[in-house]
Amino acid sequence: MINSFLHSLSVQQRVIGALLRREILTRYGRNNIGFLWLFVEPMIFTMVLTAIWSVRRAGLEIPVVTFAITGYPIAMIWRNSVSRSKSAISPNNALLYHRNVKVFDIFAARILLEITGSVASFFFLVMLFNFSGMIQPPEDLLKILFGILLTAWFGAALALVIGSLAERFEVVNRLWSPFSFFLFVTSGVFFLVDWLPPIAQKYILWLPTIHGVELVRDGYFGRLFNTHYNIAYLSFWNMFLSLLGLALLRQAGRNVEIS
Amino acid sequence: MIFVDNVTKRYKTRAGNNTVLDNISLQINKGEKVGILGRNGSGKSTLIRLLGGVEKPDSGTITRSMSVSWPLAFSGAFQGSLTGLDNLRFICRIYGTGIVDKIPRVKEFSELGTYLHEPVKNYSSGMKARLAFALSMAIEFDCYLIDEVMAVGDRRFHDRCRYELHEKRKDRSMILVSHNPKEIRKHCTVFYVLNQSRLRRFDDADKAYNYYQTI
Numbered sequence: 001m002i003n004s005f006l007h008s009l010s011v012q013q014r015v016i017g018a019l020l021r022r023e024i025l026t027r028y029g030r031n032n033i034g035f036l037w038l039f040v041e042p043m044i045f046t047m048v049l050t051a052i053w054s055v056r057r058a059g060l061e062i063p064v065v066t067f068a069i070t071g072y073p074i075a076m077i078w079r080n081s082v083s084r085s086k087s088a089i090s091p092n093n094a095l096l097y098h099r100n101v102k103v104f105d106i107f108a109a110r111i112l113l114e115i116t117g118s119v120a121s122f123f124f125l126v127m128l129f130n131f132s133g134m135i136q137p138p139e140d141l142l143k144i145l146f147g148i149l150l151t152a153w154f155g156a157a158l159a160l161v162i163g164s165l166a167e168r169f170e171v172v173n174r175l176w177s178p179f180s181f182f183l184f185v186t187s188g189v190f191f192l193v194d195w196l197p198p199i200a201q202k203y204i205l206w207l208p209t210i211h212g213v214e215l216v217r218d219g220y221f222g223r224l225f226n227t228h229y230n231i232a233y234l235s236f237w238n239m240f241l242s243l244l245g246l247a248l249l250r251q252a253g254r255n256v257e258i259s
Numbered sequence: 260m261i262f263v264d265n266v267t268k269r270y271k272t273r274a275g276n277n278t279v280l281d282n283i284s285l286q287i288n289k290g291e292k293v294g295i296l297g298r299n300g301s302g303k304s305t306l307i308r309l310l311g312g313v314e315k316p317d318s319g320t321i322t323r324s325m326s327v328s329w330p331l332a333f334s335g336a337f338q339g340s341l342t343g344l345d346n347l348r349f350i351c352r353i354y355g356t357g358i359v360d361k362i363p364r365v366k367e368f369s370e371l372g373t374y375l376h377e378p379v380k381n382y383s384s385g386m387k388a389r390l391a392f393a394l395s396m397a398i399e400f401d402c403y404l405i406d407e408v409m410a411v412g413d414r415r416f417h418d419r420c421r422y423e424l425h426e427k428r429k430d431r432s433m434i435l436v437s438h439n440p441k442e443i444r445k446h447c448t449v450f451y452v453l454n455q456s457r458l459r460r461f462d463d464a465d466k467a468y469n470y471y472q473t474i
Contacts, residue, residue, distance in 0.1 A: 011355070018349050018353050021352070025345060026341060029340055099327075254315070255271075
């Protein structure tokens, strides 16, 4: 039994690896603008935010560039992985003709690639801005890594949930866009929890996304402000969404119409 | 051997459940050539997909003790922006075989020449069919599932397909699905007719064909 499990595991690894290479080629392809875009988009955002804030919030006690760079790229980790997983099945539908390729593998390859890309983009930007002297090095790298890990886990789990639901219900596909905007705006990209009035803090901390961003910011420049996050709370959300996502995926896998 | 035991498959439609296969059983031995006849929409392709493990039956079991190909008719799964060679690499990786030794054979059979390095979206439909078939022949199986593979391509392509499948691999099992009885009569020794979710077995081509005419 353990042998057949190991065999299945190695098959799955192989399949996900093959799908990953295929995704890389189709997504970032041979004309490399797609790959470049991964870095350019958060960079533009960071710069625009920096430009606006330098004017409006002059005299703010926290460094604006550091604030921007620990917001948008972190939110991109979960946002990109969900938006890519929404359309994971239909273009790859025919691949399911190969017995070894399962719906889970297609999702896994997409999510892995998206998360890796967003995380790489974050670190690339941090290094770039560090070398150019626009930001200071981080205070606690481990906290940052942990925050990214939890956010990535959140992104992967949410991608499974939304991806499987969108496969079955078109309305989920449509509603994701406003919903993701809501999650994005409330995830702390534009504010620190500490700036909010206590009553608003209480409610905003119900949302899981903000905990990851605050944790990353605590790691980067937590000395400069009061952070509000709860690792156990975010982990609980992650576990819940993971289980829900896997259950929904199982359902979706059964219902996929193979063209 | 493939052993199909009391398999039922239904699809959800707006008018309720549509039972495509109702409690069918069959057994395919090593080296056996099985032909499946049936009208359009009688469930031939569903049966092939179940045999290939692409879909799961709603009840009953399918046991495979030999390696079974994917359904060969399908020319899809080509991502337009990938080249023919990328697609070959992908297939080889999925099935865990070497790639380098496959390239010359695929090149030779598909007759794509330098187009093997072009994105598939630039291929003609004939080229796609040739690539699809060449890829199917790149991985060796004990049993081939063939779903109307001869529906596309020109005469020369058909002759080459026939040679690859029925001459070079005549020791393998084959399950041939078609609504063209001539094709099945020529290559098969066991015949099934699929009608109204039921499968009927015939050991004689004429009997199978006569029954097929009456439905």
